[in-house]
Amino acid sequence: MAEKKESVDTTQFRRIHKVEVKKKRFTLSKKSIAMIVVIVLIIAGCFTGYIITKNSDGYATKVSGNKDVITGDVTVSKQGYFEYLLDQSGAQKTVDNAYNAIANKELPSKTYQSQIDEEVKKLEDSYKSYMGSVESYATSLGYKDVKTFREEFVTPTAKKTVLKNKYLKEQYNTILKNYTPAYIKTITVEKESIALKLIKQATSQETFDKLMKDSAYSSNANDYKLVTSKTDTTTLNKRIKNNLSKFSSMKNDGVYPTVIKQSTKKYVVVYVYNTDKNKNKDTYINDLGSVSDIDSDAEIFYLKKYKFTVYDKKLKKEIKAINKKYIND
Structure with missing residues (x-):
């Protein structure tokens, strides 16, 4: 069943930043960057020595006050220092603040x-x-x-x-469609005839588990648990992964009826379990929560839901460098 869409008040999430930072390009030498570590301590000790200008959203846009911060033979402008901090952490901080506000709402x-x-x-x-x-x-x-x-x-x-x-x-159903998850166990053997024999023998999960523990197969038996379209092929053999959609679409627990031939000339028997995705919904949700891509998917979903917008070109570029899907052009 399609997920229900709801209308939301997005006005407080759209005006994240409206004033452009000074467009003059600023570059720092390696020596200047090294000195900034020292400068930040100096500035922290006399923070009132210059002014940070903020817009109505409380986001800093410009630094003014004494023209330069000088340490030895290195000169760094305070506006330059500000822009350096913007480049280093301003984009992520903006996203974090917006997402935290969304979390408070949700x-x-x-x-x-x-x-x-x-x-x-x-x-x-x-x-x-x-x-x-x-x-x-x-x-x-x-x-x-x-x-x-x-x-x-x-x-x-x-x-x-x-x-x-x-x-x-x-968004459970959408996630299932996008990630084609499945729980699988495998036994890898040297001959196709042995693999076909195992398929006939594996009439239940209990039987397959016993075969996995058998001394003849245990060294090449593996319970992968949850695998998805995002599972790396260094973890899951490519030939097995190519059949993921078929595993995921199985309606009942059981052995996959076809032997999978690997490029190494070995043969794999696959047992698929937890196929009832409604009955095992909590298990799927718990394990899918460990898939790193889900974190960014959730962020993108809620940022779009609340129409997260950044008007400052420099800041927008930095945010898109983190994840181009955070902001719609």
């Missing part, structure tokens, strides 16, 4: 807060296992305290995961 607290809290806990538990405490991890990333770290990084990251899960649930 995930009302009353419905999604428990899921967000659960994801926050998972993230913080991982930080504890890595650094001993959330505070140590936050400090290592430059945050002044856990509260700030949680507000500015952990919670937005958790919301992004919850929003991706919402996308997977609501």
Whole structure:
């Protein structure tokens, strides 16, 4: 069944940036770039020494004040420094801010807060296992305290995961069509006659699992679990992947009736399971959530839904360099 489309108020997401940054091209020598690391510390210590101009959306567009920042024999203009930061992180920051605003819109607290809290806990538990405490991890990333770290990084990251899960649930049928997912197990043998014999023997998943453990086949047996159209051929043999759409379209669990001949002259028997995509929807959603392409798919979907637009040419170019589908021309 086609996913239901809903109308949304996009006005607050369309005016991300309207004032063009000064068009004068700025270049930095390698020595200048190296000195910027020092300059940022100097500027951070006397931030009021110059002005950052913002538009109505709060996005910085121009730096003014003292003409130059000078350190030794290297001169870097503050506008140049600003544009350097724009090139390095401004585009991603703009996308992150827009996506976080969309997440706040899509995930009302009353419905999604428990899921967000659960994801926050998972993230913080991982930080504890890595650094001993959330505070140590936050400090290592430059945050002044856990509260700030949680507000500015952990919670937005958790919301992004919850929003991706919402996308997977609501766009499930479209994702199945685009990714042709299937759960497969294989046994690879030297002779076609042996492969044909295994197909006759594998009358159930239990039987196939026993064959996989048999000493005659165990060294060449593999449970790939979920594979999709995005699975790399270094992981899944190309000849097997070429039949993915057939595996995905199977209505019942069972052995694929045709032996797959590899370029190495070996023969593969494939068992397909979890074929009922409605009954196993939660399993599919959980495993599809680990496919890296799904993250960008979700971002593109919601940015388009809210008509994410950037009017500044320089910033727009930088964002399209991250992902050309983030913005519609």
